[in-house]
Amino acid sequence: MLGIAKPTYLDIGAHDPVWLSNTYLFYRLGCRGVCVEPSPQSHRAIKRIRPRDICLQCGVGAEANNAAAFYVMDPPTLSSFSKEFIDANVGCPSYRLKEIITIPLLTTSAIIDSHFPTSPNFVSLDVEGHDEQIMKAWDFKRYRPEVFCVETLSHHDSEKVMTITPVFLNAGYVVFADTYINTIYVDATVLEGLRSRG
Numbered sequence: 001m002l003g004i005a006k007p008t009y010l011d012i013g014a015h016d017p018v019w020l021s022n023t024y025l026f027y028r029l030g031c032r033g034v035c036v037e038p039s040p041q042s043h044r045a046i047k048r049i050r051p052r053d054i055c056l057q058c059g060v061g062a063e064a065n066n067a068a069a070f071y072v073m074d075p076p077t078l079s080s081f082s083k084e085f086i087d088a089n090v091g092c093p094s095y096r097l098k099e100i101i102t103i104p105l106l107t108t109s110a111i112i113d114s115h116f117p118t119s120p121n122f123v124s125l126d127v128e129g130h131d132e133q134i135m136k137a138w139d140f141k142r143y144r145p146e147v148f149c150v151e152t153l154s155h156h157d158s159e160k161v162m163t164i165t166p167v168f169l170n171a172g173y174v175v176f177a178d179t180y181i182n183t184i185y186v187d188a189t190v191l192e193g194l195r196s197r198g
Contacts, residue, residue, distance in 0.1 A: 007121035009033035017049035061105035062137035085129025
């Protein structure tokens with residue numbers, strides 16, 4: 001739609017190479033990107049099934065940290081660095097905490113500087129409780145992806161959590177679409193340029 005033939009992507013909290021992946025279709029179409037996944041098991045699966053992608057076994061934080069607690073949950077889709085998120089969900093009968101492991105954290109700036117020649121075109125963000133913290137630290141002046149896809153549905157009560165939206169609005173993005181689970185934010189300047197051409 002935006003006329004980007006081979007979009008690059010940064011998938012933060014990739015979880016699985018195929019299932020529930022917001023970037024797998026891009027991969028199948030020949031695109032490449034970086035998948036960030038702290039879970040050792042999921043990281044290995046992504047590396048095996050998506051060898052063209054760079055896969056980093058780390059977390060993402062507002063600041064780099066050599067030792068951050070990562071809470072591995074059952075189901076694994078709820079694993080998180082956020083103790084508050086875990087506390088809110090671990091009381092549900094179908095959720096349980098399996099283990100706590102230590103994982104390094106990198107900043108988004110460090111990841112982009114190391115692995116992209118310019119800003120990625122598409123960012124998928126699904127980190128169970130740390131989304132807003134990550135986006136408040138995002139350097140929008142240096143890195144302006146055309147599209148962000150952010151999970152905005154809480155798990156323990158299935159309520160939409162839109163407190164992250166003002167971060168994008170203040171940075172010049174607009175809410176383009178919502179899938180109920182995810183909200184899609186598009187750079188307003190890019191969208192306006194598309195409309196003016198149409």
